[in-house]
Each structure stands twice: as structure tokens, then as C-alpha cells.
Amino acid sequence: xxxxxxxxxxxxxxxxxxxxxxxxxxxxxxxxxxxxxxxxxxxxxxxxxxxxxxxxxxxxxxxxxxxxxxxxxxxxxxxxxxxxxxxxxxxxxxxxxxxxxxxxxxxxxxxxxxxxxxxxxxxxxxxxxxxxxxxxxxxxxxxxxxxxxxxxxxxxxxxxxxxxxxxxxxxxxxxxxxxxxxxxxxxxxxxxxxxxxxxxxxxxxxxxxxxxxxxxxxxxxxxxxxxxxxxxxxxxxxxxxxxxxxxxxxxxxxxxxxxxxxxxxxxxxxxxxxxxxxxxxxxxxxxxxxxxxxxxxxxxxxxxxxxxxxxxxxxxxxxxxxxxxxxxxxxxxxxxxxxxxxxxxxxxxxxxxxxxxxxxxxxxxxxxxxxxxxxxxxxxxxxxxxxxxxxxxxxxxxxxxxxxxxxxxxxxxxxxxxxxxxxxxxxxxxxxxxxxxxxxxxxxxxxxxxxxxxxxxxxxxxxxxxxxxxxxxxxxxxxxxxxxxxxxxxxxxxxxxxxxxxxxxxxxxxxxxxxxxxxxxxxxxxxxxxxxxxxxxxxxxxxxxxxxxxxxxxxxxxxxxxxxxxxxxxxxxxxxxxxxxxxxxxxxxxxxxxxxxxxxxxxxxxxx
Numbered sequence: 001x002x003x004x005x006x007x008x009x010x011x012x013x014x015x016x017x018x019x020x021x022x023x024x025x026x027x028x029x030x031x032x033x034x035x036x037x038x039x040x041x042x043x044x045x046x047x048x049x050x051x052x053x054x055x056x057x058x059x060x061x062x063x064x065x066x067x068x069x070x071x072x073x074x075x076x077x078x079x080x081x082x083x084x085x086x087x088x089x090x091x092x093x094x095x096x097x098x099x100x101x102x103x104x105x106x107x108x109x110x111x112x113x114x115x116x117x118x119x120x121x122x123x124x125x126x127x128x129x130x131x132x133x134x135x136x137x138x139x140x141x142x143x144x145x146x147x148x149x150x151x152x153x154x155x156x157x158x159x160x161x162x163x164x165x166x167x168x169x170x171x172x173x174x175x176x177x178x179x180x181x182x183x184x185x186x187x188x189x190x191x192x193x194x195x196x197x198x199x200x201x202x203x204x205x206x207x208x209x210x211x212x213x214x215x216x217x218x219x220x221x222x223x224x225x226x227x228x229x230x231x232x233x234x235x236x237x238x239x240x241x242x243x244x245x246x247x248x249x250x251x252x253x254x255x256x257x258x259x260x261x262x263x264x265x266x267x268x269x270x271x272x273x274x275x276x277x278x279x280x281x282x283x284x285x286x287x288x289x290x291x292x293x294x295x296x297x298x299x300x301x302x303x304x305x306x307x308x309x310x311x312x313x314x315x316x317x318x319x320x321x322x323x324x325x326x327x328x329x330x331x332x333x334x335x336x337x338x339x340x341x342x343x344x345x346x347x348x349x350x351x352x353x354x355x356x357x358x359x360x361x362x363x364x365x366x367x368x369x370x371x372x373x374x375x376x377x378x379x380x381x382x383x384x385x386x387x388x389x390x391x392x393x394x395x396x397x398x399x400x401x402x403x404x405x406x407x408x409x410x411x412x413x414x415x416x417x418x419x420x421x422x423x424x425x426x427x428x429x430x431x432x433x434x435x436x437x438x439x440x441x442x443x444x445x446x447x448x449x450x451x452x453x454x455x456x457x458x459x460x461x462x463x464x465x466x467x468x469x470x471x472x473x474x475x476x477x478x479x480x481x482x483x484x485x486x487x488x489x490x491x492x493x494x495x496x497x498x499x500x501x502x503x504x505x506x507x508x509x510x511x512x513x514x515x516x517x518x519x520x521x522x523x524x525x526x527x528x529x530x531x532x533x534x535x536x537x538x539x540x541x542x543x544x545x546x547x548x549x550x551x552x553x554x555x556x557x558x559x560x561x562x563x564x565x566x567x568x569x570x571x572x573x574x575x576x577x578x579x580x581x582x583x584x585x586x587x588x589x590x591x592x593x594x595x596x597x598x599x600x601x602x603x604x605x606x607x608x
Contacts, residue, residue, distance in 0.1 A: 026100045026108060027085060032121050032151070033058075033094035037140070047130075047139035051146065055089045059126070059147040063087040068098045069152040072122060081107055084151055096121075098151060107153065122150040124284070155201040199226040208233055260300070260323055264293055265330025272335070272419040290314065290410050297324040311411050318407065318584065325584045328405060329575030332422040332586045336571055339426030346539045347437040350501045350551040351560040355569070356593070361395045362563060392452050394595025396563055399432065401425065406583040425588045429571040437562065437594055438541040446547060446606070449596060457596050458604040463487060469606035472504065472511050472548050477530060480550040480603045487600040497600055500553040502534045505542040508607075512536050512548075546607025552600075559601025565591035 021028035037048040051057070068082035082100040089095075100108045110116040127145035132138070196217050203213035208230055216226050259281070267285035270276045278286055288296070294317035295305045305313050317324040356362050403421050443449050448457025458465040463483055470476035484497040504512045516530055534550075552559060564570065574587045596602070 021112060023112070026082075026102070027097055028100070028111065029095060029097050030119055031093050032087070032096045032119070032148075035092065040141075047141050049141045049143060051094075052142055052144050053089060053092050053094050057143070057145055058089060058094060059145070060087050061147075063096075063148060066148070067150050068100065069122075069150055071154050072120065072150070072152045081153060087148065094121075094148075096151060116153055118154050120152045120154040121148060122152065123148050195223055198223045202226050202230050260297075261326045261330050264288070264296075264327045265334065268293075268327065268331040269334040269419075273338070293317075293327060294324055297327075311407075314407065314411050318410075325575045328410075328584045329573050329586050331419065332403065332425075332575075332588075333573040335419045335422035336426035336429070336573065336588065339423040340430045340571055341426075343427050343430030343434075345430060345434060346537050347434060347441070347503070347560070348562070349535075349537060350503060350554060351437065351562050351594070352554040352558065354561060354563045355566040356396050356563045356591075357566050359396060359398075359565075359591075361393045362593070362595075392595065392597045394561075394563075394593055396565060396591050396593030398589060398591050400587060400589040401428075402585055402587050404583055404585045408583075410583055422586070426571065429588065429590055432590065433562070433592060434539075435541055436592065437560070438539060438543075440594055440596070441549075441560075442543055446544060446604075448602075448604075451596065451599060457599050457602065459599075462599040464599055464603045466603075466605040469546070469608045471546075471608050472508050472515065472605075474515065474530070476605055477502070477515065477550070480605060484550060484552065484600075484603050489600075495557070495600065497552045497557055499534055499550045499603075501537050501549075501551040503537045503539060503542075503549040503551055505545050505547070506538055506540050507545040508548055509536075509538045512538075544607070548605055548607060550603040550605075552602075554601065557601040558598045559596060560594065561597050562592070562594035 020030075033051050033053050035051055035053050037050045040047055040049045063084055063086065066084040067080050068084060070079045070081055073079040080101070081104040082098050085097045085099050087094065087096045100111065107116060123146045125143050125146050128141050128143045130139060130141050133140050199216050199221065200213060202208065202223075203210075203216075203226075212229065212233070216229060221229075263279070263282040264285045266276075266279060266282040267288065270278050270282070270286065285293070291310050291313060294314045297317050298305050298313065300323065303316065305316075308316070403425055441448060444456050447459065450456055451462075453461075455461050460467070463486065466476065466479065466483075470479075481499050484499055485494075487495055487497045489495045502512055502516065513536065516532070516534055516536055537551075554560065568589075568591050571588050571590045574589065576585055
């Protein structure tokens with residue numbers, strides 16, 4: 001059965017012999033893959049991996065400029081030995097041409113001398129098929145799609161059929177008249193000394209005990225026998241002292257639990273949002289289901305999962321690791337955020353956002369305009385001025401709910417209901433904020449909240465309430481603009497408040513659009529004085545079908561203000577393994593508050 005699964009970055013060692021190098025250009029060709037099986041192991045046990053080397057199977061899109069590395073190291077520029085110049089598929093072989101840097105002259109000399117012979121490719125598995133060999137019972141994995149990532153010089157080879165391309169297989173070159181035909185390079189000499197060198201390199205790479213290496217050499221073991229002994233040694237060491245592993249994308253370390261949570265959470269989010277462009281760091285988790293993630297989280301903690309049933313693996317991951325529940329919290333947070341940000345926020349456009357350090361009442365100090373400048377007398381004496389002040393205050397509070405995904409849903413890999421619910425909570429958070437602002441505006445029977453001067457927000461004393469309500473039209477809107485222009489500061493001087501928004505209920509939307517429409521008049525009497533002058537805001541939650549408002553730009557004049565707890569802007573999520581819910585509980589919390597800090601930026605006409 002065909003599978004699609006992003007896997008960790010894999011490497012495959014190749015036999016390297018310098019039979020096709022060009023000393024002038026410092027390039028050499030190598031046969032990078034032949035499809036020969038390589039023994040590997042995952043959480044289900046050992047298997048043989050075979051690469052399908054066809055044009056359809058190998059993604060060579062990133063070959064040009066791909067690095068030639070020193071033993072897969074990516075810590076610094078000193079690890080870059082050269083660059084890949086080209087790659088192609090020919091007769092079932094992956095052929096790569098690399099150029100060695102002049103900085104790596106000692107490496108180039110060893111390549112020419114045949115001392116450095118082994119090469120390893122790094123690749124990520126995009127698609128594979130698993131089957132069981134009927135004769136041997138061995139699990140065989142055929143990689144039907146993989147992406148070449150890098151090429152490295154390494155001490156040990158694995159794919160025996162992969163090597164530097166021999167001159168005999170290269171296209172014939174034209175030679176000058178009288179020039180002797182080029183002779184093929186002699187075959188590499190394989191003797192006991194070379195085999196012993198390979199065995200010692202294997203021992204160093206796989207940390208084989210010295211007595212084991214000496215025993216292999218004393219009994220004239222082959223390189224394949226030594227390699228098998230090294231693999232057995234690694235397997236035994238892993239079973240006696242489990243070590244965590246991490247699924248890594250190229251250039252990204254996923255061993256950090258914080259990285260695991262965000263990247264695996266993004267991958268789960270992408271499953272329910274196919275339009276999401278998955279980041280490179282999250283791509284290794286793209287096709288992992290909940291069981292795969294549970295196994296991975298447990299193995300990162302050194303907990304073996306071999307032989308455990310699906311339900312047992314997921315139960316252990318829920319209650320013995322924090323990473324697994326947090327992955328669902330990250331997914332829920334992404335769903336919630338997407339729905340929250342997509343929801344309309346009409347009144348927020350006419351308000352100023354800020355943050356609060358704590359939950360104490362937030363006082364907003366209003367300063368009057370600076371005193372008038374006066375001429376400095378001939379003695380250079382400056383006179384002191386005074387600032388009038390007024391304080392308005394409000395506070396933020398905490399609001400929230402809990403959303404849960406059951407253990408049964410996790411085992412069934414049913415994320416749809418969970419993500420849908422998380423999205424609805426995001427919409428609910430946005431709806432709550434919008435209704436909070438509307439309720440504040442329409443409090444006190446539409447007069448608005450009582451300000452620090454013990455007068456309602458909209459009041460004749462504040463000069464921001466129409467004396468007699470009028471239907472939305474040119475004359476009432478002109479009166480509203482005039483009233484805002486004549487507003488004075490705390491010192492009694494005009495502040496020239498400029499209208500920016502016209503806020504109306506949906507019943508007045510058509511009338512407002514006509515009033516604000518920009519037209520091309522043919523005579524002076526047809527000029528629309530408000531055409532293109534105000535931005536229209538339509539709020540369906542407004543209770544009155546007649547009342548309308550004019551609002552100044554919140555960036556220039558303080559009026560309505562809303563705040564979140566510092567560092568917790570918008571809805572936040574927390575998670576834990578469930579107690580009330582047998583699964584994962586995600587708590588959605590919103591620390592939010594709002595208040596009017598000045599009356600001068602808002603004007604109300606109650607309509608007729």
C-alpha cells in the first residue's frame with residue numbers, strides 16, 4: 001500500500017574513487033545512488049531501504065549550488081568543502097558533479113590520491129511504499145519520492161554500487177590530431193590493508209570497542225561483516241540506554257521541545273487548512289497522524305513504544321509527556337487565531353489599542369495643550385506655564401472557556417471536530433470583544449458611560465450630543481462636524497477635532513453611502529461636501545436603528561480605548577491532559593478591557 005510521509009533527513013554513504021576528476025576545474029563526477037538496499041531502523045524495527053532512482057522519484061530542484069559538506073556538518077562555513085554543480089539521472093543511476101573549493105586543497109589532494117573515497121548524500125523522504133519480502137520476512141521500504149539536500153565527504157561507505165563515475169562510462173572526448181587515445185584509469189586495488197583501514201574507520205564512526213575492532217581484523221572479516229557488527233553494536237546500545245531522536249528538516253533542529261510543539265502543531269493545523277503554506281521546518285511532520293506524533297514524543301523522552309497498542313501509545317503520550325498535549329494546544333491556538341483575526345472588528349477601527357501591566361484600574365492622564373509661548377524679555381527670563389489635567393480610568397478582566405478533544409477522537413485521528421470547535425472559539429472571542437465595545441458605547445440608555453466629571457459621555461455639557469435628533473443627512477452631519485471642530489481642551493482653547501469615521505447601524509447604511517459618495521458635480525449646488533471625507537463603519541450590533549455617531553481619528557485624539565494584558569494580546573490558550581475530559585483540555589483565556597478616556601473624539605445624534 002502506498003504511503004506518504006515526511007521523514008527525518010537521511011544520509012546514504014557511497015564509495016568514492018577519483019577516476020573522473022578534472023584537476024583544472026577541480027570537479028569530479030560520482031554515481032550518487034544505484035538503488036542498492038541500505039539497512040535502517042525505525043520505531044517498528046529494522047528494515048531495508050531502497051531508493052527508486054528515476055526522474056519521477058528524485059527531486060533535483062535544489063541541486064544547483066547545493067553544498068558539499070564535511071561529514072554532514074552544518075555548524076559553520078569551514079564545514080563547506082565545495083559545491084554541487086549538476087545532477088542527472090542516467091540508466092537508473094543518480095550522477096552528481098561536484099566542485100571542490102580551493103580552501104579545501106588538502107582534501108582535493110587526498111581525493112586525487114584515492115585516500116578520501118567515501119561520499120554520503122543527505123536526502124528527505126517524501127513518499128515511500130512498504131512491503132514484506134516473502135522469502136526473508138524482512139520489511140523492505142522503497143522510497144518512491146525523495147529530495148536531494150546535500151552531499152558530504154565521509155569516512156565510511158554503504159552503497160557499494162555508488163562511486164565516482166569511471167572514465168569508461170563517460171562520453172568520448174574529441175582529441176587533437178596525433179594525440180594518443182586516453183587510457184581508462186586502472187581499477188582501484190582492494191587489499192587487506194585497505195579493508196583494515198575501512199574497519200578501523202567503521203570502529204571510530206560507530207564507537208566500536210577496540211577489542212571488537214581488533215577481533216574483526218584478526219579474523220580477516222570483510223567490510224560488510226564489519227558494518228553488520230557496527231549496526232548490531234548500535235542497536236544493542238540503543239536498547240540498553242535509549243536515546244531521544246528528533247525528526248530534522250535541513251537546517252532546523254527539532255530536538256528542542258518548543259520547536260517540536262510549534263512545528264508539529266503547524267503540521268496538524270495544515271491538515272485541516274490545506275491552503276496553509278507549510279514552513280520548511282514543519283514539513284517533516286506533514287503526514288504524521290496522532291499515533292506517529294505520540295510515538296515520537298515518547299521516544300524523545302527515551303520511552304520505548306515497540307509492542308504497544310495504538311491506544312496505549314496515545315494514553316502514555318497524554319499522561320507522561322507535556323509535548324503531546326501542547327501540540328494540540330498549538331493547533332487549537334492557530335485555528336482560534338485564524339478565526340479570531342478573520343472576524344469583523346468594526347468598532348476597533350475607531351478605537352486605540354494599548355496594553356496593561358496588571359489587572360488594577362488603568363488611569364489615563366489627560367493633559368491640556370501646552371501653555372502659549374511668550375516672548376522672552378531682554379534679561380533672558382523664561383516664564384513658567386501650567387498644565388490642566390483630568391483622569392479617566394478602566395480595568396481589564398479575564399474571560400474564558402475550556403475546549404476539549406477526547407482520547408477516543410485522538411486515537412481515531414479525528415481532528416475535524418476539535419479544530420472546528422477551536423475556530424468557533426476564535427469567532428466567539430472576536431464577537432465578545434465587539435459586543436463589549438458596543439455595550440460600553442450604548443450603556444446608560446445610550447448616553448454612554450459616566451465620565452470622571454460625573455457627566456455621561458454624550459451630554460450637552462460635553463458639546464458632543466445633538467440638541468434635537470435628526471435623520472442622517474447633510475445638515476445634521478454638518479452640525480456634527482461643526483460641533484467637533486469647536487471642541488476645546490482642558491485649558492479652554494480649541495483643539496480642532498477632525499472627524500474621521502461615520503458609525504451607523506445597518507438600517508442607515510444605504511443613506512450613509514449616498515451621503516458619503518464622491519460625485520462629479522456639474523454645478524456648485526450639486527457638490528457633495530462629504531464625498532470621500534469620512535470612512536463609513538457599519539455595526540450590526542447597535543441596538544438603535546436611528547442613532548449615529550461621528551468619530552475622530554483615534555491616532556490623533558484620544559477617545560475609545562481597549563487593552564489586553566501585556567504580552568497576552570488577543571485570546572490565549574493553555575493545555576493539560578484532561579481530568580474532566582478523558583483526552584486533552586485546552587483553556588481559552590482573554591484578558592481584555594475597554595473604556596472612554598475622553599469625550600471630545602465622539603459625537604452622537606440620536607436620530608429621529
